[in-house]
Amino acid sequence: MCGIAAYMGRGDHFRILVELLLELQHRGQEAAGIVLFDMEAKRFVRLAGSGVVSNLLLKDSARNISIESAQGRYYGGIGHVRYATTGGYWGAVIQPIIVNTGGLNFSLAFNGTIANYRLIADEIRVKASNDSRVLGYLISELSREYRGDIVEAVRHLSEYVIGGYSLIVLTNEPRIIIARDPAGYRPLSYSLQGEDFYVASETAALEAVDAGEWSEVKSGEIISFDGFSLEKYMTGSAGTPYPCVFEYIYFSRPDSVFNGVSVYEARYRMGKELAGLINGIEVDMVVPVPDTGRIPALGLSETLGLHLEEAVIVNKYMGRGFITPPSHRSMVVRLKYNIVRNRVIGKRILLVEDSIVRGTTLNHLVSKLRYAGASKVHIGVVSPPFKYPCFMGIDIPAKNELIAGDLIPEEVARRLGADSVIYNTIEGLGKAVGLPSLCMACFTGRYAFKGLSLEDLENMVKR
Numbered sequence: 001m002c003g004i005a006a007y008m009g010r011g012d013h014f015r016i017l018v019e020l021l022l023e024l025q026h027r028g029q030e031a032a033g034i035v036l037f038d039m040e041a042k043r044f045v046r047l048a049g050s051g052v053v054s055n056l057l058l059k060d061s062a063r064n065i066s067i068e069s070a071q072g073r074y075y076g077g078i079g080h081v082r083y084a085t086t087g088g089y090w091g092a093v094i095q096p097i098i099v100n101t102g103g104l105n106f107s108l109a110f111n112g113t114i115a116n117y118r119l120i121a122d123e124i125r126v127k128a129s130n131d132s133r134v135l136g137y138l139i140s141e142l143s144r145e146y147r148g149d150i151v152e153a154v155r156h157l158s159e160y161v162i163g164g165y166s167l168i169v170l171t172n173e174p175r176i177i178i179a180r181d182p183a184g185y186r187p188l189s190y191s192l193q194g195e196d197f198y199v200a201s202e203t204a205a206l207e208a209v210d211a212g213e214w215s216e217v218k219s220g221e222i223i224s225f226d227g228f229s230l231e232k233y234m235t236g237s238a239g240t241p242y243p244c245v246f247e248y249i250y251f252s253r254p255d256s257v258f259n260g261v262s263v264y265e266a267r268y269r270m271g272k273e274l275a276g277l278i279n280g281i282e283v284d285m286v287v288p289v290p291d292t293g294r295i296p297a298l299g300l301s302e303t304l305g306l307h308l309e310e311a312v313i314v315n316k317y318m319g320r321g322f323i324t325p326p327s328h329r330s331m332v333v334r335l336k337y338n339i340v341r342n343r344v345i346g347k348r349i350l351l352v353e354d355s356i357v358r359g360t361t362l363n364h365l366v367s368k369l370r371y372a373g374a375s376k377v378h379i380g381v382v383s384p385p386f387k388y389p390c391f392m393g394i395d396i397p398a399k400n401e402l403i404a405g406d407l408i409p410e411e412v413a414r415r416l417g418a419d420s421v422i423y424n425t426i427e428g429l430g431k432a433v434g435l436p437s438l439c440m441a442c443f444t445g446r447y448a449f450k451g452l453s454l455e456d457l458e459n460m461v462k463r
């Protein structure tokens with residue numbers, strides 16, 4: 001799940017984009033990039049590299065760009081933090097990318113997955129090992145069909161794409177175009193203050209940089225800003241929205257609002273829903289798995305009147321384990337948590353977790369709690385069992401990598417070394433979010449792509 005951002009206005013473009021990306025760092029830690037439009041040279045300037053956003057500031061060219069930006073040389077810019085879902089990890093295909101084909105020159109940053117990118121690449125006869133480049137070429141190809149009109153190209157994108165996307169395009173006019181796919185899987189929000197236009201994946205980022213009153217881009221909506229006027233369009237094929245429920249469970253910041261629903265409140269209610277399913281076990285305390293497990297643990301402990309103990313301490317410099325590439329994931333998770341021993345010795349613990357996907361986190365944590373002296377370790381998890389892969393922007397892997405793929409909760413508990421695992425229900429989760437429709441395909445196996453089975457989608461991604 002990547003983070004995307006944009007700014008066009010009278011302020012210091014580079015500084016504002018760095019700030020927005022820092023506020024979106026939780027959505028991608030593998031690479032970061034910024035593209036600005038240089039008004040004097042009439043060209044794009046790009047600063048990009050592997051790792052977190054602060055690494056960008058250490059690059060040789062960052063100082064110059066920052067000085068020139070403060071002097072007002074740039075007008076319009078976009079940024080990206082990457083968490084890979086296709087192609088290679090870390091620095092492989094860092095966004096924003098720059099597309100320069102057939103007379104069109106623009107930069108693109110996108111959040112999501114284009115599951116059929118290989119098929120599209122064959123069709124439009126381009127070579128690409130990653131979906132972002134193919135998406136760029138497809139927008140370019142479609143724009144040519146519509147006499148260079150990128151908005152019209154984006155309006156028709158969903159007729160070709162299988163997957164999910166929120167995207168930002170910066171043209172060399174310059175103009176910023178932002179869009180969410182018709183299902184609205186991924187978040188995107190903006191704020192227009194006079195002539196200052198701010199865009200960020202999440203509302204919390206806009207609030208944190210004081211961008212003023214924000215709005216969310218609607219599912220299927222396309223917005224274009226040229227520095228003076230803002231125009232809104234709708235994708236031709238806009239249908240039922242299916243926002244990603246995993247944004248509420250884990251991905252988004254709790255201080256964000258997604259489709260008008262506070263992520264904090266949704267997480268709190270998930271904990272309340274789970275509380276109704278805890279019976280037949282005796283516990284002395286509720287212990288959250290930090291960070292994301294904290295708010296559901298609060299909802300659960302307050303509902304059951306149980307003591308909440310922050311007995312798992314997190315090393316925040318390790319980042320997020322789930323979005324760490326496989327080569328480093330186990331090390332990150334092993335070093336990320338430590339236990340406050342005197343708080344858990346001889347205690348019966350109910351560990352509250354937002355999600356169990358591969359089981360990496362709880363494998364480490366349950367054994368650490370046992371070693372620290374906990375007498376019982378039960379696990380309450382506010383999402384239902386993850387059983388199916390995601391093709392819309394989250395690296396939820398093939399069934400055989402999912403711990404609950406083929407196992408019942410008792411077997412999952414045994415694998416993790418826990419006394420029991422209690423999962424939320426699909427109904428309880430839906431009720432906690434409270435929207436009329438949601439994507440929950442990773443729990444149900446029901447994808448919103450007409451006529452395509454799980455097998456078809458898996459084959460599409462593999463080929």
Ligand SMILES: O=P(O)(O)OC[C@H]1O[C@H](OP(=O)(O)OP(=O)(O)O)[C@H](O)[C@@H]1O
Nearest residue numbers: 291292320321322356357358359360361
């Ligand atoms: O079963 P797994 O495959 O380990 O995935 C699930 C875990 O990963 C996430 O934590 P993460 O460390 O990414 O982020 P957080 O600090 O925001 O909780 C999530 O909160 C779970 O703890």
Ligand SMILES: NC(=O)CC[C@H](N)C(=O)O
Nearest residue numbers: 001002084085086111112
């Ligand atoms: N998490 C994302 O949105 C990833 C974007 C794109 N699919 C990539 O892998 O680079």
Ligand code: SF4
Nearest residue numbers: 244245390439441442
């Ligand atoms: S399958 Fe799961 S992770 Fe993917 S978009 Fe749907 S709810 Fe989100």
